[in-house]
Amino acid sequence: MVSARVRIIGWMLGVLALAVVTVVFLTWQVLSARSDAAADTELTHEANKFRAFAGSSSAAAFDRPEALLDLWLQNNLPDNSEAFFTIVDGQPYHRSQNSPPARLDTDAAFVRRLAGATDPQYGWVDSTAGKVRYGVIPVRIGTQPVRAQLVVLEFRDVLAQPLVAATRALAIIGAITLAMAAGACWLVTGRVLAPIRQLRTTADQISESDLRRRIDVVGNDDVAQLARTFNTMLDRLEVAFVAQREFVDNAGHELRTPITVIRGHLELMGDDPRDRAETTALVIDELARMNRIVDDLLVLAKSERPDFLEPEEVNLTELVMEVVAKARPLADRTWRIDETADATIIADGQRLTQALMQLVSNAVRHTVTGDRIALGSRVDHVGRVLLWVADTGPGVSDEDRERIFERFARGNDQVRTEGAGLGLAIVRSIARAHGGDVRLASGGRGARFELELPHRPATDDDLADELIAEEVDR
Ligand SMILES: Nc1ncnc2c1ncn2[C@@H]1O[C@H](COP(=O)(O)OP(=O)(O)OP(=O)(O)O)[C@@H](O)[C@H]1O
Ligand SMILES: [Mg+2]
Known part of the structure; x- marks a missing residue:
């Protein structure tokens, strides 16, 4: 019975676990896509802000890109998940005044790659703080060749942090629910299967010679019905068994009488031929009687058979x-x-x-x-x-x-x-x-x-x- 219980719980937990894992996974997928979209939105927002600034009348006074970029950096404070830095003549120049989750202006290869940009570019780059969405905006003053760039970095994983926390909470709640469901299932199956266990124990204890035991019937559900059916079957078996035992007792008793008679006469039989003839006749008579009883018993036994x-x-x-x-x-x-x-x-x-x-x-x-x-x-x-x-x-x-x-x-x-x-x-x-x-x-x-x-x-x-x-x- 324990194995049935374990099997039921195993199945139930399996299904539940699958559901929880699916929900957590799908949630994570959706939230992760949202983080990417949020990084894009932030990047576009910063780029638009810069474009608006560069096109404004106050920017028109600058003839060197460094000065323009410095002013912008001074006036624009990045969020926790953002960082800006500028490149002038292929070298990192200045960076925004916050402490970013990771420094990318010190990544010489990355800077070299962006320094060549004469058109706005976007892309993903890995950092010690996870994936970063970057945008590089070249600055051109009048007809001068491009020699400076503004780099905007959006730290996607930092942006996604609240979402990660939410997903983790969901997973923990799912695990706790699973554990509670397992406990509840253990208790419920225990209660449901208890009468069946009792049924089995009783059935084990019933031997052919003692059919008096019965199962306690509690309630009126399917299991109680099963117990009742089982008890009724035992009633019938008991009646049949008692009848059969009586039958065998009676048959034994009936057959013993002629045997006793035959034995008594044979033991007392003397040598007198007349006495012997009398005894022989009596023995044959008793044997015929026994024969009839045995024949009758066989007919009765056969009458239960289909043929x-x-x-x-x-x-x-x-x-x-x-x-x-x-x-x-x-x-x-x-x-x-x-x-x-x-x-x-x-x-x-x-x-x-x-x-x-x-x-x-x-x-x-x-x-x-x-x-x-x-x-x-x-x-x-x-x-x-x-x-x-x-x-x-x-x-x-x-x-x-x-x-x-x-x-x-x-x-x-x-x-x-x-x-x-x-x-x-x-x-x-x-x-x-x-x-x-x-x-x-x-x-x-x-x-x-x-x-x-x-x-x-x-x-x-x-x-x-x-x-x-x-x-x-x-
Ligand atoms: N025709 C009858 N008239 C009166 N009583 C009868 C008659 N037939 C049966 N009985 C009664 O029914 C009893 C049972 O009959 P049954 O035929 O089963 O047994 P039995 O004749 O005593 O023995 P067996 O048939 O095994 O030799 C008889 O002992 C007798 O008391
Ligand atoms: Mg008769």
Whole structure:
């Protein structure tokens, strides 16, 4: 989680830093261009002033340029960022009375270069005080050849100093803002991610054997919603896990009983052949019972899998007839078919037979010779398929109505049967796998169990598929 936090802050600071750097850079560019323009303006201003002075009537009296330049220097005080000096006969002559940021009249090469100027010239020159904008104005008296120049220097970097200070302040403010944003982001991400961290810690602590832990839900935001969803998922997992554990406990318990019986008899078995034959018969009987329980458990386990059903076309009349034919030899009862629907549906015929046979075996178990057991099928007015097994036995008591469908649940009212209580659970699994259910449709005397399935009539397409499948089999 720390890495997520660092990543978020890293991204945010990266974007902010880019913005700050861009702003500072652009500001600097704009201010720097303004400084250049300001240097130009100052230079032009001084040059115009000098031209005006040189053209005035008081200047007309001079016949030597030195005197004219000296007078101008005396009357014109340069700003802090300016300096003037004069050149006469190629040599630096006089300079303005201020102390300039750098001396350029002592730069012999620079002076030599300007001394040749017979026309006004402008340019940039480097100095110890940074870039300097200079202008050189030659002075001509009457028709004399040019032998003197006025040099005006504008120290651009000195002019730009307040702008540099402003840019520096901007950069410092930007850096402080970045630091504050980083701090705020650290705190906010910490608070936002705290529930997620708790989520992870809790998830880490939940082991398969202890699903009771839950996450404290605070507030109503997305993270709280996530925690709530997580808790709901844990609720479901816990229920499923407890159910599974109970199931395994019950299965173990059911299987232990026949094992104990078999072991007890084998330990006590003597040498008498009659005794041995009796014990063998009993052991085989108990083993068959265990076998049935294991088979039932396997069916229940498989019923959770998607390939539990193998759907095919099932004719309801044929299905009921077949089950009655199989059931009749089981016991001496009055077997009846109430009615049958002449409909063909898509379902797993073998599983439906298995479910009906479980109901039949229950009915046989709860009836005596002479009792009636009736089977039937119908498509009702809303299009549901009903399959039922009804008997004239004692029926199911009210408190058992729902319970008997659970795994390993047996009725309370009766003498202990051989069954493990898995029959109705299997019937329910098969019904639900078909998208339907099973219910006890009777009250009081007589039991009537109904399978209720959604009606999926076989279409012509299904018939065609079946024919193609048969063709391929051949
Ligand atoms: N036709 C019926 N008449 C009366 N009670 C019934 C009938 N069918 C089921 N029951 C009750 O429902 C209980 C659960 O039936 P279920 O078929 O699940 O288990 P079982 O028959 O006892 O054992 P198993 O089917 O595993 O051999 C039975 O023990 C019985 O009490
Ligand atoms: Mg049963």
